[in-house]
Amino acid sequence: MKARIRDFFLTKEGWIFAVADYSHPDGLRSMLRYVPDVAGEREADGKRYRKMDFDPAYEFLRRERPDWVADLHVVPLSHVLRIYRPSEGLLAVAERDPRVRKIAGLLAEAGVPWEQMGITGSLLVGLHGPSSDIDFVVYGPIWWKARDIVARAKAEGKIGDLDEATWKKIYAKRKPEISFDEFMRHETRKGNRGMIEGTYFDLLFTRDWSQIHPQPSGKPAGERRIEARVTNADFAFDSPAIYRLDHPEVKEIFCYSHTYAGQALPGETIEAKGVLEETAQGLRLVVGTTREARGEWIRSLTLLES
Numbered sequence: 170m171k172a173r174i175r176d177f178f179l180t181k182e183g184w185i186f187a188v189a190d191y192s193h194p195d196g197l198r199s200m201l202r203y204v205p206d207v208a209g210e211r212e213a214d215g216k217r218y219r220k221m222d223f224d225p226a227y228e229f230l231r232r233e234r235p236d237w238v239a240d241l242h243v244v245p246l247s248h249v250l251r252i253y254r255p256s257e258g259l260l261a262v263a264e265r266d267p268r269v270r271k272i273a274g275l276l277a278e279a280g281v282p283w284e285q286m287g288i289t290g291s292l293l294v295g296l297h298g299p300s301s302d303i304d305f306v307v308y309g310p311i312w313w314k315a316r317d318i319v320a321r322a323k324a325e326g327k328i329g330d331l332d333e334a335t336w337k338k339i340y341a342k343r344k345p346e347i348s349f350d351e352f353m354r355h356e357t358r359k360g361n362r363g364m365i366e367g368t369y370f371d372l373l374f375t376r377d378w379s380q381i382h383p384q385p386s387g388k389p390a391g392e393r394r395i396e397a398r399v400t401n402a403d404f405a406f407d408s409p410a411i412y413r414l415d416h417p418e419v420k421e422i423f424c425y426s427h428t429y430a431g432q433a434l435p436g437e438t439i440e441a442k443g444v445l446e447e448t449a450q451g452l453r454l455v456v457g458t459t460r461e462a463r464g465e466w467i468r469s470l471t472l473l474e475s
Contacts, residue, residue, distance in 0.1 A: 170246050172197055174408050175289040175306050175375045177253040180244060182233075185218070185294055189241050189408070191381045196243040201226040203296055213295040220296075223460050253294055255287025255306040255375070262288045268365045272305055275327065279318045285311050289373065303370035309377030312406065319372055320360040329364035343428045346442075346466040352428075354472055359431040361406065374406035387446025387453055394442040395419055395454060396470070399433045406431045409457070412439070412467075418452050419445070422467065425457030429467040437471035 172178065176188040178197060183205045190198035203211065206219035221229060230238050237243055260283070263270040273286055290304035291297035307315040322328045331339075340352050347355075356362075361372040401413035409423040410430040422441055424430065433439045443456035443465045456465045 170197070170249065170252070171378075172252055173375060173378075173381065175255050175287065175304075175373060177202070177289070177294050178244075178249050179251040179253070179294075180248045181250055182248070183216075185296075186242060186244060187289075191376060192383055196237075196245045197249060198241045198243055201230055201242055203294070204229065211291070211296040211298060218296055220291075255289040255293055256284060256308070257287075258293045259283070259286055259288045262292050266292065268303060268368055268370075269305070271328075271365060272303070272370065275322050276307070276315050276318055279314075279321075281307060281311055281315050281318065285309060285377075286315075287375075301368075303365070303368055304373055305370055306373045306375050308375050309380060310403075312372070312374045316360050316372055319363055323363055331362060331364060331369065335364070335369060344461050345426075345428045346462065346464065347468055351468060351473060355432055355469065358472070359406075361431065374404075376404075376407060385448040385450050387448045387455070390445040390447045390452070392443070392464075393419070393445045393454060394440065396438060396440050398438050399435050402431075402433060402435050405433070419454050420451045422454045422456060424467060425455070426462040426465070428462065429456055432467045433469040433472075437469045439467055439469050439471075441467045 172188045172193060173191050174188055177185055178188065179185055184201060185203040186199035187202050188197060188199050201221050203218040203220055205216055207217055209217040209219035211218045211220060227238065230242055259273065263273050269288055276286060277283055285308045287306035289306050291301045292303065323330050336353060336356065340349050345352055363370055395416060397414040397416035397419065399412050400415050404411040409425045412422040412433060414421055441454055441456060443454045444458045446453045446455055456462060456467055458465065
């Protein structure tokens with residue numbers, strides 16, 4: 170059963186999970202997002218659901234299905250009833266939501282094929298509310314073109330940019346290990362966020378099927394702070410975000426914190442703090458080993474010194 174990040178799936182128990190990996194050797198590696206609850210705040214097909222945050226999701230599964238709990242939630246394929254794929258759900262969502270239709274239309278008019286786009290999150294599974302964000306997906310290398318199209322649309326006033334109050338709300342939610350000024354220096358050049366008719370949206374990257382390859386596992390080898398030059402950032406907006414490095418020991422960074430996705434460009438010197446892993450291909454630095462990445466960060470020294 171093929172699945173990749175940004176997909177969702179429904180189990181026989183009626184639980185809805187978000188796929189959180191590209192590789193699924195023992196079951197779908199995922200995170201529990203919604204469970205049926207008569208008092209839940211979301212509704213789809215006449216059934217009410219409760220949204221599960223990170224810690225409550227683990228607590229729920231440890232109680233109900235402890236054998237599914239690992240570093241992520243690993244769901245046996247025999248329990249999967251349905252997979253929701255962003256690319257397959259986009260057209261239906263765009264037909265009923267003018268905001269999504271406008272984003273897709275801007276991208277399509279500028280050359281992004283419909284089959285390379287998708288919608289994920291609560292809109293994909295029909296559990297969105299009035300204040301739900303829009304999580305828009307573009308697959309593969311054309312994501313970078315889509316980001317440029319969004320930036321141009323913002324400059325032309327076709328869609329809006331985030332105001333300072335929204336940025337401060339995001340900063341407070343993320344609680345990063347960098348100052349708000351540094352956060353803003355990095356975020357405002359990333360170009361993958363905007364506002365459309367008062368709604369916040371993210372332009373999310375997902376690998377094309379041809380880009381998915383197994384990644385070597387790693388063994389923790391202690392904390393480390395490094396400075397290094399980035400040589401490749403093709404997957405800087407992926408999950409995990411990946412940065413290839415020119416460093417005498419550490420060859421790459423895997424970043425699991427959305428805060429530090431897209432944080433640096435090729436050729437830039439970065440400072441990063443995280444946990445080293447030993448892999449068959451050498452040392453890797455992992456940033457985002459906890460939910461809030463306490464004591465871990467990535468900052469572009471080149472950007473901050475410019």
